[in-house]
Amino acid sequence: MKDLVYKCLNNANRRKILYCIGEEERCVNDIAECLDLEQSLTSHHLKDLYDCGLIEKKRDGKKIYYKVSEPEIVEILEKGKELGDKLEKRC
Amino acid sequence: MKDLVYKCLNNANRRKILYCIGEEERCVNDIAECLDLEQSLTSHHLKDLYDCGLIEKKRDGKKIYYKVSEPEIVEILEKGKELGDKLEKRC
DNA sequence: CAATCATATGAAAGACCTTGTATATAAGTG
């Protein structure tokens, strides 16, 4: 259970999704299009993120809008990216 | 390549190892004993962490001492833990 | 209500991870 946050972070597509809906909410189709992912794949990942509690959703007519509910996750993402970049330069 | 940091974080034993050698260096055997892990498993995980660049090693006679080389990883770990705890309370 | 649009779900293939067992290497010791 405690591993869910790290598990969510351990996939490039999920990380992209988090960045994508970190500032403003977006509907599934927009997310998929924006990141060039299959609709169903996007949906699967959104479910993982949602089940983990990192994002929230809101229905509006046919569309469902998602956004990050825990800003901390974006901070972690940024720290992770910084560190990753730093480590990459070394090799 | 950029995923290595997140991959390293996505395993409870590796996270324990990072905590264990975050402050002071320790040799493989001590780490294994301290965390109650098999020697070879400890060694496997240390290799992953080392290859990723998160920890450094130093030989002293027969023993090899490891310690965290990037303190940022411990910060990330702590932020991740805080967030994980927060999310867990919800369910 | 049939058709359409938007999203979710299930199943399955293949890739990837974790772990354990057995064995190898490397350093130190008698």
Added chain:
DNA sequence: CACTTATATACAAGGTCTTTCATATGATTG
């Protein structure tokens, strides 16, 4: 040099993850 201690590596079994394809559900529209 044989032996022991400390660590690393190879391999294989089992499990988990990611992705795709096909299909289902749910809301809206004509």
